[in-house]
Amino acid sequence: MKDGKRHFEVMEDECVGCNLCAVVCPVPECISLRDLAPGEKDLRTGLLVSDKYANWTTHANNPMRTVDPA
Secondary structure, X not given: OEOOEOOOOOOHHHOOOOOHHHXXXXXXXXXXXXXXXXOOEEOXXXXXXXXXXXXXXXXXXXXXXXXXXX
């Protein structure tokens, strides 16, 4: 609740970019995601984005992430 009304917000420090929030959000076009460019700073982690392919399963905020052994 915020100001007596229901309030929802993305907890960016826990966001892994899986898109689930945008899929289940009942408010149309309320949440949007975008790709981060290589070399851009990921504000959720403070890390620079690599040019190697990655997705939510490898994101640093994901406690169950998989790590490429190579």
